[in-house]
Amino acid sequence: MTEADLDAVHEVEKLAYTHPWSRRHFADSLASGYPAVLLLGEALPGETPHPRRADGRVLLGYLVAMPGVDEVHLLNITVAPSQQRQGWARFMLDALALWSRGQRAQWLWLEVRASNAPARSLYQRYGFQQVGLRRAYYPAGQLQREDAVVMSLNLVAGGAGEPR
DSSP: OOGGGHHHHHHHHHHHOSSOOOHHHHHHHHHTTOOEEEEEEOOOTTOOOOOBOTTSOEEEEEEEEEEETTEEEEEEEEEOGGGTTSSHHHHHHHHHHHHHHHTTOOEEEEEEETTOHHHHHHHHHHTOEEEEEEEEEEEEETTEEEEEEEEEEESSSTTTTSOO
16 A cells, blocks of 8 residues: 555545544554555456556555554454455455564454454454453444454464464
8 A cells, every 4th residue: 555545545444434544544554654455456347336546456455554562453454345245354364464474473453343243253253362342442423432342363373364
């Protein structure tokens, strides 16, 4: 992901979430040097239009992570709504886990909205374990807040990231 991609990334973000990251969140992540990766594809004839990069490729999804000491924190993983339930999130998790292991990380961490059952299910199938709860972590509209489920994946344990 580069600065030139941020308009398309932000378009997908707004389509995917009721409380999306701002364009500035992505710009700040890039400025901080966080790994930010795009999943790109080609449009098929008759396919629903997607946000595109300047080179014409379709933005299927993206992720942003933050490396730490012996760990990586997944900050954002998003698949364009029209591309969901096709295995793209798992594909990006595989890439992130492989990259994280290459960085000698032992753990992969994330927070997910308590109400996001599809994402929580994906993470559990992937091997993440619920390890905590952050109360009132996410905005939920109308001055409400929503809890975040904290999950971690042991990257050095045998079978981490394998289907259960």
